Every structure is written in C-alpha cells, then in structure tokens.
Amino acid sequence: MSRLSHTFAELRTRGRKGLVPYVVAGDPSPDGTVTLLHALVAAGADVLEVGVPFSDPMSEGPVIQKGHERALARGMSLQRVLDMVSVFRQEDDKTPIVMMGYANPIERFGYERFAAACAKAGVDALITVDLPPEEVDEIDGALQGVGLDNIFLISPTTPEARIQTIVERARGFIYYVAVKGVTGSGQLDAEEVSRSVALIRQKTDLPIAVGFGIKDAESARAVAASADAVVVGSALIAEMDKKARSGEPLQEIQIHDAAVQLLQSMRAGVDSSPS
C-alpha cells in the first residue's frame, strides 16, 4: 500500500480529516526546509505538499510568488528539491510527500528521469498545475511506471461530464480547487465547496482534498466538514514572511514557528469539525 493510501485509510478509520500544509522548497532558506517539514508534521500535518520553485508561477498569488522568487534567489533547483526529500525520508518514512509545481522544470529534467528520481527520493505524488488532463499523458505514464500518483485538479468551472473523465483517471486523491483564482485569493464559499465535494463523491471513492482560500482554523473547520483533507499554503507563508520582516534578529527556526503555530490552530479547527 502506498504512503498516500495508507494515510488516507488510517484517517478514515480514525474518523479524522487530513491537514496538508504547502511550503515552497527553499523558502525561507534551502538549509531550513527539511527542518520545517519535520516541524509541520509534528504540528499535525498528515501529508506534505512541497512546492517546486519556478520563475513564472502563473497560478500563484503574490504571497507564494514571493516564496518562489526567494527560493530561486537562493539557488533552488528541481534536483535540490529532490535531494531535500531524500534527506527528509531519512527520518520520516511515513508522511506522504506531494510535489507541486509547473511543467517546464520537469519537462527540462525529462519526464522518465524525473519519475525515477521522485521514486528514489521518496516522493509519493505530483501535482503539475499547468498539465491538465489534455497534456498529462506523458508524465502520468512515467509516474505510473514507478508506482507514483499523478494528482488531478477539479475546479469550480469544471463541467460535470469532465469531472467524470477526470475521476476515472485519478489516483491517490482528488484536489478540489475551492476558488476561481490564484492561490491566496478569493473568498471561500464553504457551501459551494460542500456541494461540489458531494458531486465529486458521487463519482469516486478517492479521498478529496480541498485547497485555495483556506487560511485559518475557522475556514479549515468549515471545509473539513465536507472534504477529506484541507490544504493550506499562502497563509503559512504569509505568517513566516511577516515574522521574518518583524525586524527582530531571528533564527530561521523562529520564523518556522510562525507557520507551526498557525498549523496547530488549524489542526484544532479540523479536529473540531462537525462531520
């Protein structure tokens, strides 16, 4: 059983909802990323989403864009993200890692070579924002070849017939994008989310994670009422950024702490969800 299916099966048995933090690999610094990932797990993360920095992150709002820029300025590359996952795996062989990024760095690396490197490093699944089903065959095939999951996105604009074709191809879990817009934008409408999740559930038994627009314990709690897992990214990065700019002389671990505290409060929010 893969780490992902194991994790979601365990959550189901225990009647819990999953919490999935997103951070950009290499932000605030490449040296601190592995430490940050472990700290997020300790704070209650069930799955980790690791962003691969890209020069033109077209689906990101300003907060995550800046994270990508900072990481690239510090010399991050796709290979270094893979190396970080390997190091993380030396101490944690249980928490699933989902890589999230854009097509070009992966295409440049080579799809087959990338899939093999992911498997070796201990990555479990991949979300490529700009590879919709129409363009995903190559990477999907390469990932399947090494037993990894390509994660498909469904958005509020996805027509029902298309949802059907997407879930038929999906593995691991479904990622429902809760708002029309870029990461960190928009007003979350928990009722709309719950309707859409219910619609997707009629068509698949796969777990459904919901992301975009979830920023605190309250919104996490509201979404966890219908979803199997909630994803939070911009809010964590914004907290760390705020702390980093507070002007105090800080150790990086103190910056991480800003994200850890928010994640802990969201853990409590998710666990108190009425579902």
Add this chain to the structure above:
Amino acid sequence: MTSEVTPDLYASVPDADGRFGRFGGKFVAETLMSALADLEQLYFDLKDDPAFQREFDLDLAHYVGRPSPLYEAARLSDDIGGARIFLKREDLNHTGAHKVNNTIGQALLAKHMGKKRVIAETGAGQHGVASATVAARLGLECQVFMGEEDIRRQTLNVYRMKLLGAEVISVTSGSRTLKDALNEAMRDWVTHVDNTFYIIGTVAGPHPYPMLVRDFQSVIGREARAQSLAQVGRLPDALVACVGGGSNAIGLFHPFLQDDSVAMYGVEAGGKGLETGQHAAPLSVGSPGVLHGNRTYLMQNEDGQILDTHSVSAGLDYPGVGPEHAWLKDIGRVQYVAANDDEALASFHRLTRIEGIMPALETAHAMAYAEKLAATMSPEQHIVVNLSGRGDKDILTVAAIDGIEV
C-alpha cells in the same frame, strides 16, 4: 528538412488538440479549461459565418483603414543597391500598428460572448492601445497589464491607454516586462473568468489563441500577396518580419506558406548580441519548453527556469515565441535570424531619413535584416517587409540613447 511537405500541411495545423507538430497545446490550470473550450467552440462557429466575416471586414475597412498600402521604398532600395524593397504599411493602420487587426477580431468574439470586461497584456503598449481602443468603441471595461519597466520606457502609450479610458496595471513581479505582464493577465483571467475576455496580443498563449490571432492577422499576407501580384506581376522572392511573439510575422507569412518560391525570414531581437546572452531570441538560441500555456522554444536555463531577456524594443522583449513559429523553424520553412539593438537603431534612423517613414523599434529589427538581405539579391528580385508599426512611441527611447533631451 522540407521534404514530405504536402500542400495542405500548413492548413492542417493546429490539430484538434491545438498542436503544431510537437508545439502548442493547452498548458493551463484546470480553472481555465472550460473557458478555452467555450472560446474554441465560439470561434469555430463564427469563423465561417459570413455575417461575422462581413462585420470583421467592414471594421477593418472603415475603422482600421485597410487595405494598408504596399509601398516601394525606392530610395532605400537604390541606396542599398540590391533587391527592390516593398513595405507593407501596417504603421498606417488606426492606432499605428498591426496589433489592431487582432483586437478588432477578438473584441467581436468578446461581444458575441456577452463579456463586459476585457483584459490585455502589453509590452510596447501597442497591443494595450489597440485593446483600449476597441474597448472604448464597444463600451467595455478594459484593464491592461504592463511591466513596470515597460511603463517606464513607453510612457506615451501608457498615457494613450489612459486617455482611452483603460486602466493600466503596473506589474512588478519577475523581470517587470512582457512575460510578467502575461503571467499577471492570466492570473486575472483565472480570477474573473466568468465576466472577462482575455485579448491576447500575439500568437502565443494556450490553444485556440495562436490559431485565432494568426487568422485575424493573416489579412496582412492576403493583401500583400494580391498587391505584389498586381504591382510587380509576381510573388515576392522573400518576406521579412520581426518576431516578438510572432503575430505580425505569421500574419504576413501564413498566406504564402505554400508558395515554395517565397523565402521567409523572421527576425528576433539580438539585444546586445546573441553571444552576450542579453537578447530575446528563443528561436535562434533557445530550447523547447512550456510557458504561458503552450510548448515552444524558450530562453531558459538548464533547470527550466525562464531567463530574463533584453531588447531595446519592449515589444520584442519576450523569452518565448508563438508555437507555430517553433514548428515552422523545425520543418525548415522559415529561417529565423536576429538583429541587435545597434543594428535596429541604425535602421530606425536610416528609414526615417531616406524614406520619411519612422518605424517602431520592433519593426526596425526587420528593416535591419531586410537591408542585409536585399544587398545579397538582384534588382529583378523583390522583398516584402512587414512595416508592423510606426515609431512615434519610441521617440523618447531613441532620444535618450542618442543623448538628446526632448
């Protein structure tokens, strides 16, 4: 590499998936996929609808002022002493560049879709001005995304857009030029996809944009072909156009692709020289990758990060290029070359002084190569250069480079 090219090859692209060979496609977030499908459907419905074509043609005739003349630059040709040089005068279009052909077409699509708001990205500001113009005419709300660096170097066009009632949004991410303006326009579109039509300014972006922008711009080549036959009695020996995203070039080239005797040259921005790395010439020295919704040649590093570009002309300062050009390069139908900043500036002055025609700095790149090419050809031969736009917008840039305070 031109073997096995059948006559209808050029009409067969893009295929149903939006591919030009291995290039093109729809590399966008799921949220945009249904909007692209709707646009494609609408376009296929309207494309062959005589009423739509009539509306488009009438606007081009009465609002844009088409057909644009094919003007023989006799003094320039004499000065060079080679092939006869003809200029396809897109600079005489309303708003001063070829860009308006496309914005008229896309604005009609927006109208048919009932969208009340249009957005556009712009580099030199010509596409922004052309978008603001059609928005004013149709009473649509218009926001134009423009890199902070381009706002600085194209102040006249920024003010023109404001006068036309558009809001110009300064983009401060990345390299603060056209590529970043496109990112930001895409981000806006994904957020307001229900009420907004995105007017892309060149033959880039996800399918169906490269196809529909090409179709709207192909009026340039259709006219030039007929004018060449009427005025010279035969087809041109060569075509030359500058290539930023590639819309004026594809517009001129496309109706000639099946004419094997017509050589074609796309001129990229060589910036400070291809060897310096400071340029915007992905077809000359780039490699295939995925950016802004399509697979094409890109300027990128070995990690797949997009590189900063440099060109004296904001409209060519772009690290990618339309996917159809990538394909035409691979099959060998079009040659892609580069002209440096200095060469373009020299040609800007030369055309202005010898013909009394002040070209845009983008266009001056095409002129620079055309001058070299003409010199290698005979007076019995003739070249058509796409004079894609006028240079008024660049006067302050040129003055600053020449050390003159205006």
